[in-house]
Amino acid sequence: MTKADSPSHEDLMKLDNFLCFAIYSTNHAFTRVYKPLLDELDLTYPQYLVMVVLWEKDDQTVGSLGERLFLESSTLTPMLKRLEAMGYISRVRDRADERQVRVKLTESGRALREKAENVPRGIANATGMKPAELVRLKQEIATLRTSLLR
Amino acid sequence: MTKADSPSHEDLMKLDNFLCFAIYSTNHAFTRVYKPLLDELDLTYPQYLVMVVLWEKDDQTVGSLGERLFLESSTLTPMLKRLEAMGYISRVRDRADERQVRVKLTESGRALREKAENVPRGIANATGMKPAELVRLKQEIATLRTSLLR
DNA sequence: ATAAAATAAATCGTTCGCGATCTAATCGCA
DNA sequence: TGCGATTAGATCGCGAACGATTTATTTTAT
Incomplete structure (x- = not known):
């Protein structure tokens, strides 16, 4: 491909020219780098991201967490249940609007922040x-x- | 944070300052953009990446695909079985070294390339x-x- | 006041992705 | 030659991630 040409189909079809693949594979690489660091906190990488959002602002709904993280409730609900089972958060229906679930840090969840520092x-x-x-x-x-x- | 300081813990703990989160969420965004395009080919995004690698170089082992895509055999084997079930590839033990499995495009798999152009x-x-x-x-x-x- | 529409979260089924483990085949070297 | 070490894939269990659907609640419009 010369400088003046727009990229050919051939060029565009090579994996190494895919921006999306660079992102995709680098995302996996990050996951691997995080693994040993997060193992000590008993968190997976996505769970850690949820905790970061809550450390920033406690007491959020599932929906607002999803908006922040670009995740659906179908992804978050099971994750939040795991974090709850581990004792880092509590999930309680909002009294004023029973459709919503308020997610809050427990004492243990707040304490984890220092370990994650x-x-x-x-x-x-x-x-x-x-x-x-x-x-x-x-x-x-x-x-x-x-x-x-x- | 002033220019001279190195970033504080506070700054480093904000989700919006995470390079990894930018990558993570952009990866999901790519998946969403690909979805409608790949639906017409009956491929998922990771399956599409496998096909791209094979279109570049046919007849590879599971190991070489994994090296190219940064994926483990535990991820690839099930994916390749699905692609085989769809008729896009064949999986055959290498006669010379029965430990290896050679992955090849079928006629249908080669034909798909045009549709993916x-x-x-x-x-x-x-x-x-x-x-x-x-x-x-x-x-x-x-x-x-x-x-x-x- | 109530029925219809909208909203929030949960559930279900499928695919990816990994680590740990297993099986089978090949290699190395004594 | 033969046996231990290595290598290649496959399998299993678990945790994301999503789309489609469901359930429960609230809002809106009539």
Whole structure:
């Protein structure tokens, strides 16, 4: 492919040229890097993301967690039940609107935050990127996500 | 956070500052964008990636597919069985080394390639990015993946 | 005031993805 | 040559993830 041409079907059909595959495989890579760090907290990677959202703002509905994480209730409900079984959160129907379930941190869930404090640095480290670069790349990808969901 | 400081724990603990979450959620966004395009081919997104690898190079072992896609045999074996059941590939033990399974496209699997020809452009379009940008971003993320797996 | 529409979460069935383990085949080397 | 180590896939159990559907509640419109 020369500079002036638009990419050919041939080029577009190569896995290594897929932006989506770069994302897909890097996502798996992150999961692997997180594994040993999160094992100590007894959390899976998606469970950890839920906890991060709750540490940021406690007492949220399933719906608001889903909006924040881009997940459906069919994904969250079972996950939240697991976190509840582990004692990190409580799930209670909202008295004012019984359709909603309010998800709150337990004492144990709040306490976990301290244990998780050093996780982000461990991850940032594994990327081998400088903080500023990292922020820029993150922002570019978030923008891409917005385009895709539009 | 001022320019001179390194990021605080507080900052690092916010979901929106997580590079990994940008990747995680953008991966899901890609899956959603692919869905309607791949429905016409009766393929899931991961199945499509397997087909792309085979269209690039036919007759590979489970191991080489896994190396290419960063997937384990425990993931691939069931997927390949589904693709076989759909008639797109065949799985045959290698006569020279019976430990290996050779995965080959069927006539139908090769034919599918034409139907899939316009998928990449549809996706590229949905990103709203120019080809050159897209290549650069893809490369940055692939480099990140390499760092993470190191 | 009540029936219809909308909303929130849960449930079900299917596919992915992994780690741990198992089985079968091949290799290495004494 | 033969037996222990290695390798390649397959299997199993578990946790995501989604779409489609269901159930329960609330809102709206008549």
